[in-house]
Structures are given as structure tokens and as C-alpha cells.
Amino acid sequence: MPRSFDMATEYEGTVEQVHRAFREERYWMARLTESGADAYSLDKLVLGDDGGIDIVTTQKILASRLPGVVQQFHRGDLAMIREEVWSPIRDGQASATIKLTIHGAPANLSGSATLVPEKPGTGSRLDFQATVEVNIPLVGGKIENFIGSQLVDLLIQEQRFTTVWIAENS
Numbered sequence: 001m002p003r004s005f006d007m008a009t010e011y012e013g014t015v016e017q018v019h020r021a022f023r024e025e026r027y028w029m030a031r032l033t034e035s036g037a038d039a040y041s042l043d044k045l046v047l048g049d050d051g052g053i054d055i056v057t058t059q060k061i062l063a064s065r066l067p068g069v070v071q072q073f074h075r076g077d078l079a080m081i082r083e084e085v086w087s088p089i090r091d092g093q094a095s096a097t098i099k100l101t102i103h104g105a106p107a108n109l110s111g112s113a114t115l116v117p118e119k120p121g122t123g124s125r126l127d128f129q130a131t132v133e134v135n136i137p138l139v140g141g142k143i144e145n146f147i148g149s150q151l152v153d154l155l156i157q158e159q160r161f162t163t164v165w166i167a168e169n170s
Contacts, residue, residue: 002133003144007152008125009159013166015115015124019094021165022053022086031161038062038077051088056081067146079103084113092117098130106135107143109151128155 011018021027025045032040037059044056061078070078081103086096093116100109111130118125132147134140 001141002131003141003148005130005132005148005151006128007130007155008127009155010118011124011126011159011166012122012163013124013170014121015089015093015117017166017170018115018124018126018162019051019053019086019089021162021169022055022084023047024169027162027165027169028055028057030165031158032057032059034161035059035157038065043081048088053084053086055084055086058082070143070146074102074105076104078105098128106140107147108133109147126155126159 013021025042028042028045032042039060041058042055043058044054046054048054059080059082061080063075063077066074066078079102081101083099083101084096087094093114095115096113098109098111098113102108109130109132111128113126113128115124115126117123128151130148130151132144132151134143134147136143
């Protein structure tokens with residue numbers, strides 16, 4: 001049975017600054033480099049004339065680095081394909097659909113995000129709702145909960161990276 005997770009994180013940058021970072025190839029390459037993945041690629045970065053953004057990345061983790069619970073059900077390296085489609089900024093906020101597919105594994109993630117102003121003129125908040133589904137009898141729920149806890153860590157890591165990126169590149 002799929003599990004849902006709701007989480008949020010605050011950025012020191014404004015909605016406009018965060019959204020602008022998401023439009024830069026340099027940002028994505030630096031973020032992927034800092035992600036901890038053993039291999040990665042920016043497969044797609046399409047900037048819409050209306051201000052929308054379509055991003056696809058692939059991150060690979062070597063089998064030897066995977067947690068034991070994952071190694072039990074997935075042989076070999078783990079390749080994760082992440083797709084994000086961001087709307088243009090409208091009424092001071094932007095929204096996204098997010099999809100994560102794990103190549104060769106009976107697991108997927110889908111979600112939505114909204115980037116909204118938090119502190120007038122200086123900060124923003126990302127609200128993220130995700131549904132994780134792992135189709136493995138008996139233990140799928142445990143793996144879904146593990147993935148949910150990893151999502152929290154990932155969200156924090158990406159927020160910290162983006163905050164530093166904006167400070168150094170604005």
C-alpha cells in the first residue's frame with residue numbers, strides 16, 4: 001500500500017531566486033556533483049518561454065553502498081531517474097510535479113511541490129507532498145518508510161545546497 005509523506009523546508013532565497021537557480025545548468029551540475037551519487041547526469045533541462053522548467057536527472061549508487069534492506073531486493077547498482085516540471089512563477093509562487101523512477105526496481109515516487117514566499121522579500125518555503133509505492137509483498141511498507149526518511153534528509157541537503165548556491169551566485 002502506498003505511503004504518503006508531507007514535508008517542508010525553508011530557503012533563505014526568495015521564490016524568484018530559487019526558481020532562477022532551477023533554470024541554470026551550472027546549478028544542476030553542481031547540485032548533482034554534491035549529491036553523493038557515484039555517477040550522475042543532467043539528461044534534460046528545458047526552459048519554457050513562459051518561465052516553466054522541465055528537468056530530468058539520473059543518479060546512480062553503486063550496489064556496495066546500498067543499505068542492506070535495499071540489497072536484499074535489488075541486485076546491482078541503483079539508477080534513479082528524477083523528473084521535475086516547474087511552472088512559471090504566478091502570483092508570487094511556483095509549483096512542480098515530481099516523479100522518481102528506480103530502474104529495475106518495483107518502486108516509484110510521485111509528488112508535488114509548491115514554492116511560496118515565507119519571509120517578505122527574503123525567504124521562501126518549499127512544501128512537498130510525496131507518495132511512495134514499493135511493490136514487494138510483506139516488506140514493501142518498511143522500504144516505503146525507509147525511503148520517506150531518506151526524503152527528509154534529501155530535502156534538507158538540497159535546501160542547504162540551494163541556499164549556498166544563491167548566496168554565492170546572486
